[in-house]
Amino acid sequence: xxxxxxxxxxxxxxxxxxxxxxxVTDIIVVDDLGTSDKWKNLVNxxxxxxxxxxxxxxxxxxxxxxxxxxxxxxxGACSSTTERNADYLMENNYxxxxxxxxxxxxxxxxxxxxxxxxxxxxxxxxxxxxPDGIEALRPLNMYGYSKQLFDLWSLRTGAVDSLASxxxxxxxxxxxxxxxxxxxxxxxxxxxxxxxxxxxLFRSGRPDYADGGQMRDFVYVKDCVDxxxxxxxxxxxxxxxxxxxxxxxxxxxxxxSVFSAMGVPEDIRYIDMPAALEGKYQYFTEAKMDRLREAGxxxxxxxxxxxxxxxxxxxxxxxxxxx
Numbered sequence: 001x002x003x004x005x006x007x008x009x010x011x012x013x014x015x016x017x018x019x020x021x022x023x024v025t026d027i028i029v030v031d032d033l034g035t036s037d038k039w040k041n042l043v044n045x046x047x048x049x050x051x052x053x054x055x056x057x058x059x060x061x062x063x064x065x066x067x068x069x070x071x072x073x074x075x076g077a078c079s080s081t082t083e084r085n086a087d088y089l090m091e092n093n094y095x096x097x098x099x100x101x102x103x104x105x106x107x108x109x110x111x112x113x114x115x116x117x118x119x120x121x122x123x124x125x126x127x128x129x130x131p132d133g134i135e136a137l138r139p140l141n142m143y144g145y146s147k148q149l150f151d152l153w154s155l156r157t158g159a160v161d162s163l164a165s166x167x168x169x170x171x172x173x174x175x176x177x178x179x180x181x182x183x184x185x186x187x188x189x190x191x192x193x194x195x196x197x198x199x200x201l202f203r204s205g206r207p208d209y210a211d212g213g214q215m216r217d218f219v220y221v222k223d224c225v226d227x228x229x230x231x232x233x234x235x236x237x238x239x240x241x242x243x244x245x246x247x248x249x250x251x252x253x254x255x256x257s258v259f260s261a262m263g264v265p266e267d268i269r270y271i272d273m274p275a276a277l278e279g280k281y282q283y284f285t286e287a288k289m290d291r292l293r294e295a296g297x298x299x300x301x302x303x304x305x306x307x308x309x310x311x312x313x314x315x316x317x318x319x320x321x322x323x
Contacts, residue, residue, distance in 0.1 A: 200271045
């Protein structure tokens, strides 16, 4: 049985879609649906059962599994970069992950974990996933720190040699609709352009970046789940790996891609950055992808333009936008 935690969330449900597309249906979805619309991400999917995250943790801690476990794909976490409850993030993101990793190591179960590019902080130390440099990283928010703590634990204990931890960069794509403020700018832009004919981007607060010239490594969720599938098929590949395209693009590039995909004349307007983001905003991210390529990963990442065209044309503008 393949366990996908956060299986009703954005990347988790996309991976369930990938598993289904490969003929895999022996899946347990673990999540906390609450009152959100995450459940809609599961409607088109085929899986054996749904288990609440707290119940699953009890099963793991007491080794009381009613099914054989082949893999745990751990995408479940609080992914809000503005979450202020540090104790909650410590338990929900760090200790929960560590508990699952212990179980997988003890029972020879494949473990693939979601880390984050938020661990790189302001980017002043670069974006190299070489394990020798990870201890020096200083995340800018508690979410990034919770992810950093697990990566440090895996390095300190040697667990990193028996698991794969993925530092996701700016992931976008179908099934992110429930994320509210944490949705990608592409998803927000489509709605804003559709309703108002223009879209807004943050002004730059630095003279070396023009307004909208801040740069990010935008990566399509369909490419991410292709990498995850490859890692599932290649359990001998272990370590901490970046997961981005390896090419930084500007927010202006992204905006133009959305306008083009929608067939709407370009109208970009710049607004002040919220005070809450000042000093915590990454002006540049770009995944160094050498280690994943050297490990043999064959996935070719879509260009920003091709990915946005697929997202807008086949999902955001489609009657059933879910995977």
